[in-house]
Amino acid sequence: MLDRDEDLLKAAENWGKAGKGVALATVIETWGSAPRPAGSNLVVNGDGTFLGSVSGGCVEGAVVTEALDVISSGTPRMLEFGVADETAWTVGLSCGGRIRIFVEKVV
Amino acid sequence: MKLATLSAINTERAARRPVIVVTDIGNGEQRLVMAADIADDPLHSELERHLRMGKSGAIEVEGRNLFLNVYAPTAxxxxxxxxxxxxxxxxxxxxxxxxxxxxxxxxxxxxxxxxxxxxxxxxxxxxxxxxxxxxxxxxxxxxxxxxxxxxxxxxxxxxxxxxxxxxxxxxxxxxxxxxxxxxxxxxxxxxxxxxxxxxxxxxxxxxxxxxxxxxxxxxxxxxxxxxxxx
Missing domain, CATH: 3.40.50.720 (NAD(P)-binding Rossmann-like Domain)
Structure with missing residues (x-):
């Protein structure tokens, strides 16, 4: 079954209560044909386990890596992905859209 | 996000009440607005508009970039x-x-x-x-x-x-x-x-x-x- 938003936010709460490091990634803005709308969440714990999505699967790997940094540092950061990025060929959006993602630690 | 905020979102959703999380993207400041408190909120017209459309989105208020994340109940x-x-x-x-x-x-x-x-x-x-x-x-x-x-x-x-x-x-x-x-x-x-x-x-x-x-x-x-x- 698909993970729904409420299921993944509940999972994040449970991870936090169990003392795990948790980060929440949220799609803030999209341009063009981005597959997931603003407000979509992805949650990550310190083990690198994640639920949800912020794109059709193109940038989740990069977001999880950044989220692990945010769990260590505690400082929120803004990520931007798009075909215009120099990283386009590694973690760009194949659909041609652009997205901005806010990653914050759950404290 | 504070764990208490996350917990409150989950509680409200379980009770099938919509909530909106307002995040200042500049400094990470965050607050949770319950459905019942929207009418008295300084941002009430923006909050009501986003809730009605069921859409999250960024807005600019007095030079601050805010993100409104609408969590509506599961249909x-x-x-x-x-x-x-x-x-x-x-x-x-x-x-x-x-x-x-x-x-x-x-x-x-x-x-x-x-x-x-x-x-x-x-x-x-x-x-x-x-x-x-x-x-x-x-x-x-x-x-x-x-x-x-x-x-x-x-x-x-x-x-x-x-x-x-x-x-x-x-x-x-x-x-x-x-x-x-x-x-x-x-x-x-x-x-x-x-x-x-x-x-x-x-x-x-x-x-x-x-x-x-x-x-x-x-x-x-x-x-x-x-x-x-x-």
Whole structure:
């Protein structure tokens, strides 16, 4: 079954209560044909386990890596992905859209 | 985000109340606005607009970049009639993220063999519906094709402000239904809220195709701006 938003936010709460490091990634803005709308969440714990999505699967790997940094540092950061990025060929959006993602630690 | 905020979001969602998280993207400051507090909030007009559309988005207020994340309750789908169409509709709706319940007092229809893993209630609508707490975040589909079952269910749906109400039947069948409902005191405005014949016109023939037409119509009602909704 698909993970729904409420299921993944509940999972994040449970991870936090169990003392795990948790980060929440949220799609803030999209341009063009981005597959997931603003407000979509992805949650990550310190083990690198994640639920949800912020794109059709193109940038989740990069977001999880950044989220692990945010769990260590505690400082929120803004990520931007798009075909215009120099990283386009590694973690760009194949659909041609652009997205901005806010990653914050759950404290 | 504070763990307490996350916990409060989950509590409100479990109680089927919408919440909005307001985040200052510049400094990470965050607050949670409960549905009941929106009217008194300094950002009430922006908050109300986003909640009404069910859309999250960034706004700029006095030079600050804020993100409004709207967490609306999970939509429910209540299907009256455990018929062939419902056997296709229930799993389709579930894959679209709806909490699905099928109601039919005819236990030969409402059998677990016909609806594996779907919540089934083999009771009349007057018994089955009140505990379901039907609300604005509920789509209501009436396909039993028996007025004794369908009519009381429709009355319940109209009273509880479902965002979508659809009823199976040709224009002629719906004409007769309209007469019966009017005789029960239902207004013309309320009768116009019932989508009948049910489903978008896509030439659907098989039960599965009719299920697609119904879910397409429900999706349009949920997502399109109100003026252009089907």
């Amino acid at each position: 429910k789908l209540v299907i009256i009639g455990a018929v062939h169409i419902s056997q296709a509709l229930a799993p389709l709706a579930r894959s679209l993220g709806y909490d699905v319940t099928v109601v039919d007092p005819r236990s030969a229809f409402a059998s677990p063999e016909r609806f594996p893993d779907i919540r089934l209630i083999a009771e009349w609508p007057d018994v089955a519906l009140p505990p379901l707490n039907i609300d604005h975040y509920t789509a209501f589909v009436v396909v039993a094709h028996d007025p004794k079952i369908d009519d009381p269910a429709l009355l319940h749906a109209l009273e509880h402000d479902c965002f979508y109400i659809g009823a199976l039947g040709s224009r002629k069948t719906h004409g007769q239904r309209t007469l019966r409902l009017k005789a029960q005191g239902i207004s013309c405005a309320d009768i116009e809220r019932i989508h009948a014949p049910i489903g978008l016109e896509i030439g659907a023939i098989s039960p599965s195709e009719i299920a697609v037409a119904i879910m397409a119509e429900i999706t349009a009602q949920l997502r399109l701006p109100k003026a252009s909704a089907a």
